[in-house]
Amino acid sequence: MCTEIRYLAVVLYVFAQVGLLSGICLIVGTMIGSGIFISPKAVLLYSGAVGPCLLVWTACGVLATLGALCYTELGTMITKSGGEYSYLMEAFGPIVAYLYSWTTVMVLKPSSFAIITLSFAEYAATPFYPGCTPPFFVTKCLAAAAIFSIVTINCLSVKLANYVQNIFTAAKLFIIVIIVGAGIVLLAQGKTDNLSNAFDGPSTSFGAIGLAFYNGLWAYDGWNQLNFITEELKDPFRNLPLAIIIGIPLVSVCYVLVNIAYFTVMTSTELLLSPAVAVTFGDRVLYPVSWIIPLFVVFSTLGTANGSCFTAGRLAYVSGREGHMVKILSFISLKRYTPSPALMFNGFLAIFYSIPADINTLINYFSFAQWAFYGLAALALIVMRFTRKELHRPVKVPIVIPGLMVVISCYLVLAPIIDKPELEYLYCAIFIFSGLLLYYPFVHLKVKWARRIMRPITIYLQLLMEVVPPEKTE
Template sequence: METHSLRKRESRNGSADHTKHKQNVKATMLQKEIGLVSGICMIVGTMIGSGIFISPKSVLLYSGAVGPCLLIWTACGVLATLGALCYAELGTMITKSGGEYSYLKEAFGPIVAYLYSWTTVMVLKPSAFAIITLSLAEYACAPFYPGCSPPIVVVKSLSAVAIMTIVTVNCLSVKLASYVQNFFTGAKLLIILIIVVAGIVLLAHGNTENLSNSFEGSTTSVGAIGLALYNGLWAYDGWNQLNFITEELKNPYRNLPLAILIGIPLVTVCYVMVNIAYFTAMTTTDLLLSPAVAVTFGDRVLYPMSWIVPLFVIFSTFGSANGSCFTAGRLIYVSGREGHMVKILSFISVKRYTPLPALMFGGMLSLCYILPADINTLINYFSFAQWGFYGLTALALIVMRFTRKELHRPVKVPIVIPGLMVLVSCYLVLAPIIDKPKLEYLYCAIFILSGLLIYYPCVHLKVSWIHRLMRPITMHLQLLLEVAPPEETVEEDDQKL
C-alpha cells in the first residue's frame, strides 16, 4: 500500500516537473522582445543614416533658397508622420510582421503581395543595405588615404565585412541586435545634438546672414519642388520599419503608435535643426559645393575636435544598416512562411529564436550588390517602385475600411490621411518618369512583373518536381543551421488599448 502511494506521488511529481519543464521551454517562434524604447530606436536609428550628414544639398539645389529648403524638410517630416499613422492603423489591425506584404495580401490578395516581396526582397532591401555599408566603408577608409579616394577594392572589402558582422549580430540574438540599435541610435543623436548646439552658439553670436532674406532666389517650378520633396523623403525613408517586426513587439496596440508618434517627429526636429546649424556656418554656395556637409561643418566649427564628425557618421551608418538588416530578415521570413519564398526561409533557430536562414539569405544578396561599379543608379530607378507600394498600402487601408469592417482597429485615422498619401505617392511615382523619361524605368517595371513567371509555377500551381528538388536541400540546411519551422502562427496580443 505504501509502495503504491509512493509510486503515485512520484508519478504526480514527475508529471508536475514535466509540465513545469514544458512551460519553461520557449516555442520555436519569434519572441516578443522589442519594447517601446527599442521600437523608437528602430525607427530613429533606421531613418537617420548618412544622408543628413552627407548630402542635404539635393533639397537645397532643387528648392533654390534657404527658406524653401527648411520648409521642404518640415513638409517631408509631416508626410512621413501621416504615412506612419496609416501604418499604425494597419499594424494594430493586422498584427503580423512583414510590413506592406501582410497588408497588401489582406487587401488585394496574394499576387500583389508576392510582387511586393519579389521586388523588395530581391532588389530594394539588399541594395539599400549594400549602399549604406558602402557609405560606412568610405568614411572608415578616408583617414587612411588623405588627399585621395580610397581604393575601390578596400572600400568593397570593408563593406563586405560590415555586412557579415551585422548579419552575424542579428543571427545571434534579437536582444543583442536591439542593444546594438539602441547604442548606435544614441550615438547619432549625440552628434546631432553637438551640431545643433554649435549652430545655436553661432546664432547667438550673430551668424544669421545666410538665414536673412531666406526666400530670395527660391524656385516656383512645380517639377523642381517635386524633386526637392523626393530627395527629402528619401532621407526620411525608414518610417515604416517597425511594421516589419510587429510580431516581436511587446503590446503592439500601445507601443507601435506611440513609437511612431515619438520617433518620427523627433527625426523631423533633428533634420530641421541640423540644417539651420549648417546655414549658420556655410553659405548656400559652400553647402552645394561640399562633398560631405557635416564634415565641412565640423572642420569650420568644431576644430580641433572635427574628427568626431566622421567617426559618428560611421556609427550612424552602422546603426542604420543594422536596422535595415533586422527588418529585411522579417520580410523574408514572413514571405517564406506564407509560401511565397522557399520554405527554409521561414525556419527559426531553435537556440537563438532568430530567423537565421532569412537573415543569411538577405546578407548574401547584399554581398552580391556591392560587386557592381555603381548601384546608386539602380536604386534611383527602383525608388519609384517603393513609392508605388507605399501608395498601394495606403489604398489598402481605404479598401479594408469597406471590405474588412469586422477587424478590430485600436488606432483609426481619418480617411483623408490615406487618401492624401495615395495622391502624394502617385505624384512621386509619375514625376521622375514624366520629367525625364528613360528606358530604365520600363526595365524596372518589367523586372517587377517578371515575378509572375516564378509565382505561377512555384506558388500558384505548386509544381511537384520543384518541391521534390527542394525537400533534401531543406532537410540538409535544417540540420546544418539547427533551425525548425515555426510552431505557431501569429499570436493575437491580448492587451489592447
C-alpha cells in the first residue's frame, strides 16, 4: 500500500513548533540587532540634523507597523511558510514568485546575513584594538566563524535555534534597557543641549531622505520574519497578529529612546565621527564597566544573525519545494528534522559576500531590492481583494494601508535613483531580471538534459547529508 506523506516538514517539525513567546522573540530578536548600532550615523548624515533624524526613526517604525499589518492579513489568509514568496505566487503567479525567490535566496538573505555578521565582527574586535580600526583579516575571519557557528546550530535542531534566539533576545533587550535607562537619567540631569535647536542643520534632498529611510528601515528589517514560518507557528490566526502588534511597537519605542540617549552625550559631529556609536556612548557613560556595551552588542548581532539564518533556510526550502530552486534545497535532514541543505547554502553565500563587503553600500542596495518586493507584496494584498474573494481572512486591514505601502515603496525605490543615479542600482535590477534566463528553460520548460545532470548530483548530496525530500511515496 502506498501512502503519500505530503509536507513532511510539518510532521518533522511537530516537536518544534513556534509559540507566541518564541514568535515575539523572533520578531524582536531579528529586528533589534546590528541596525540600531550601525544605522544612527547614516540616518543622521542623510537627514541633516537631530530633529529630522528622530522623525525618520519614528516614521520608520510607523512604516514597519503598516507593513506588518498588511502581512498579518496575508499571513493569516495564506498560511504557508515562505513569506512574500507564497503571497506573490497566489497573486501574480510563478514568474513573479520565482524572481522573488531568486533574488532573496541568491542575494538578499545571504547579503543580510553577511552584513550582520560583519557588524558582529567589528564590535567583537574593537575592544582589542583601542584607538584604531580592527585589521581587515581579523573582522573577516570573525564574521566567517560566526556564520559557520550559527548555521551549525540551525542545522542541528530547530528547538536549539529557538532557545538560542530567546537567550540572545533577552541579552539584547538588557543592553537596550541599559542604554535607554542611562539616557533617561542623563535627560533628568539636564543633558539636553544636543537636543535643543534640533532642526537647525543643512537642508536635505529628495533622494537623501530616501537613503535615510533605507538605513533606518535596515534597523527595522525583520518585521516580516514571522510570516516565513507560518506553517510552524502554533495557532497562527491568533499568534501571528499578536506577535506583530506586541513586537514592532516595542522595537519602535526602543529605537527612538536609544537615539535620544546617544544625543545626550554626543553632538551630531561627534556621533558622525564615532567608529562605533554604542561603544562611544558606553565609554562616556558607563566607565569603568563600559565593556558591557560591546559584549552585549555582540550578543545582539548574533541573535539577529540567528533569526536571519532561521528564516532564510525556510524560504530556500519552500522555493525548492515548488521547483523554483534546485530540489536539494527543499530536502530535510532525516535525523535532525531541519532544512540543512538550504541553511548550508545560505551560509556559504554569506561567507562569499562578506569577503568584499562594504556595509553601508550593501545596505543601500539591499534596501533598494527589498522594498521593491515589499511594495509588490502590498500590491498583492490589494489584487487578491478582487481576484481571491473566496479566501478566508481572519484579519482584514483597511485597503488604504496596503495602498499607502505601495506608494511609499515606490518612493523608496525611485527617490535615490532619481536624486543620484548610480550604475549599481542598474546592476541590481539586471540581476533580478536575469533570473528569467534560468526560469524559462529550467523551471518552465523543465528541459530533460538539465534533469539528467542534476539527478546524480542530487542523489550524491542526499546520501552525503542524509536528507529526504518533503514529499515521498512509500
